[in-house]
Amino acid sequence: MGFLDALFGRRKSSKQVAKERLQLVLSHDRMRIPPGILEPLKDDLIDVISNYIEIEESGITVEFDDSDGDTRSLVASIPVIGMRRDRR
Amino acid sequence: MGETLVITSGKGGVGKTTATANIGAALANLGYRVALVDADIGLRNLDVVLGLENRIVYDLVDVVDGFCRLKQALIKDKRYERLYLLPAAQTKDKSAVSPEQMRNICDQLKEVNLSTEAGGAEYLDYIIVDSPAGIEQGFKNAVSGADRAFIITTPEVSAVRDADRIIGLLEAESLARPQLLINRLRPNMVRTGDMMDIEDTIDILAVSLLAVIPEDDRIVVSTNRGEPVVNNSSSLAGQAFMNAARRITGEEVPFLEMDGDRSFIRRLGQFFGLRGR
Numbered sequence A: 001m002g003f004l005d006a007l008f009g010r011r012k013s014s015k016q017v018a019k020e021r022l023q024l025v026l027s028h029d030r031m032r033i034p035p036g037i038l039e040p041l042k043d044d045l046i047d048v049i050s051n052y053i054e055i056e057e058s059g060i061t062v063e064f065d066d067s068d069g070d071t072r073s074l075v076a077s078i079p080v081i082g083m084r085r086d087r088r
Numbered sequence B: 001m002g003e004t005l006v007i008t009s010g011k012g013g014v015g016k017t018t019a020t021a022n023i024g025a026a027l028a029n030l031g032y033r034v035a036l037v038d039a040d041i042g043l044r045n046l047d048v049v050l051g052l053e054n055r056i057v058y059d060l061v062d063v064v065d066g067f068c069r070l071k072q073a074l075i076k077d078k079r080y081e082r083l084y085l086l087p088a089a090q091t092k093d094k095s096a097v098s099p100e101q102m103r104n105i106c107d108q109l110k111e112v113n114l115s116t117e118a119g120g121a122e123y124l125d126y127i128i129v130d131s132p133a134g135i136e137q138g139f140k141n142a143v144s145g146a147d148r149a150f151i152i153t154t155p156e157v158s159a160v161r162d163a164d165r166i167i168g169l170l171e172a173e174s175l176a177r178p179q180l181l182i183n184r185l186r187p188n189m190v191r192t193g194d195m196m197d198i199e200d201t202i203d204i205l206a207v208s209l210l211a212v213i214p215e216d217d218r219i220v221v222s223t224n225r226g227e228p229v230v231n232n233s234s235s236l237a238g239q240a241f242m243n244a245a246r247r248i249t250g251e252e253v254p255f256l257e258m259d260g261d262r263s264f265i266r267r268l269g270q271f272f273g274l275r276g277r
């Protein structure tokens, strides 16, 4: 069945699907972003954002999110206190 | 001087122990002296696959702990002139041995004089370490004494992914350029497009190929009996293991043609500089 489907272009063969899924998952596995870069990254983020916005530093989280499956995102949650007055 | 090989996989149950037993028996058949080391401490299996389970007196941990000499723990296979087994301990766990101790054992094995005659000198040509599954201490032990590494995988998504991880870890252990064994290939599924073929698998993993072992019911029969399948000339898997052994010794052996993968095998032959058919 898989063969006929593939022949008539109806569906990809399951081996083609397997190969594509593997190539994608391995491209992520191989990225190997060391978790240790997150702390300094967070400190730098605080420095830059603080130039514009007053933020709650203790409530900040920065992490990678792989739940999408297709792409890996860097997700930062930064509680905002307000605009920096001295910027205006 | 002997050479230490390790057979490893990442994912469990893909055929490490089967490959170790059969490649070991094949090398012995070819005239080499071989010791198989079961590094799967706590889950030993190589003894039963080889049919040597009733001959064990001492094991690897006894050697490490100094309860016996290395040579005393080596079991000589009576059916194969030159095949030996160093069994794992069954009652301990992986932490009973450290990577340094394992490396010592592999180095000492190269020095063991197997000759039973006075003044004789016979040394091992190959030591093959059967790695446990996983990437933890058992794996680290198994690879620590190795000069060359082999990765075995089935043509399935999860096994190939784990194999990729292992390739990365082997590089970290300075065992670059491992060679791949693809096990349990089913030619009829490859033909219908429902199983990744040889080309897909080595494309993804970007390593060189040692051998392709087909799915073969005789493996189950041979494991039932505790007799390696390389003895069975009508077994395709047996032939494939024999070819793997010959390639390990440096011989150029054409790849077996399995239905469904004909054209690729032919191209592969050319790629490796072998005679095409």
Ligand SMILES: Nc1ncnc2c1ncn2[C@@H]1O[C@H](COP(=O)(O)OP(=O)(O)OP(=O)(O)O)[C@@H](O)[C@H]1O
Residues within 6 Å of the ligand: B009, B011, B012, B013, B014, B015, B016, B017, B018, B019, B040, B045, B131, B132, B133, B183, B184, B185, B213, B214, B215, B216, B217, B219, B220, B223, B237
């Ligand atoms: N080519 C093959 N054809 C048919 N059956 C096979 C083949 N290779 C391995 N098997 C079967 O697969 C099972 C697992 O094999 P084996 O014990 O060699 O794997 P392993 O990688 O050593 O497992 P573990 O990770 O538990 O140590 C066994 O039952 C074996 O008989």
Ligand SMILES: [Mg+2]
Residues within 6 Å of the ligand: B016, B017, B018, B040, B045, B130, B131, B132
């Ligand atoms: Mg095993």
